[in-house]
Amino acid sequence: MEKICDHLKAKGLKQTRHRLTILSLLKNAEYPLSADEIYLQLKNESINLSTVYRNLELLGEKDLVLKLNLSGDSRTVYEYNSPVHRHYLVCLGCKKILPIEHCPLSGYEERLADETGYAIVGHKLDVYGYCPACRKNEKKPGF
Ligand SMILES: [Zn+2]
Ligand SMILES: [Zn+2]
Incomplete structure (x- = not known):
């Protein structure tokens, strides 16, 4: 593994505890996380939000982490830059993000090429x- x-090391970055923690958190995450979510999950690591942002910027510059703005979600979220890319389904109501297992466009890319x-x-x-939980709440517009 x-x-x-x-x-x-390969990217010439110092291996600080915070960088390792943020990177492994994103690597194991089911879906991309916002800086706030990362900060909340690392509460016990005595890290502050600006340190989270600073490290995310740095990891992004080195292409270890991807910065995403998903449609339907106004936040900036971060994902581990894995060789297998993923797509996501975003709930416009609660902003829940669901990973889509298979890329539907891989065959299309070849054909287009x-x-x-x-x-x-x-x-x-x-x-x-809208996710099933949000669909039950009929007061929300746009269904
Ligand atoms: Zn929802
Ligand atoms: Zn794809």
Whole structure:
């Protein structure tokens, strides 16, 4: 298994406890987390919010962490930059984020490359709607 501290070393970053903690938290997270959520989960680590932001910026500059603005979610969220990319389903009501297991566009990319002669390097896809819990609450508009 790849080690997180090796990632930091490879990018020339000092392996501080905070960096290791933030990176392993994001690596194990089911879905991208906001800086606030990361801060809340690390309450016991005596870290402050500005340190969280500073480290996220740094990890982002080194491409270890991806900064995302998902449609339907006004927050900036962060995800571990894994070689297997993921897509997410965002609830417009409660902002819950659900990972989508399989990329629906991998076959399409190949076909598009064949048709156009382009070398396709990536794509973005956000899906959004209302989760079952929010759908039960009929007072909310937009259903
Ligand atoms: Zn919801
Ligand atoms: Zn995809």
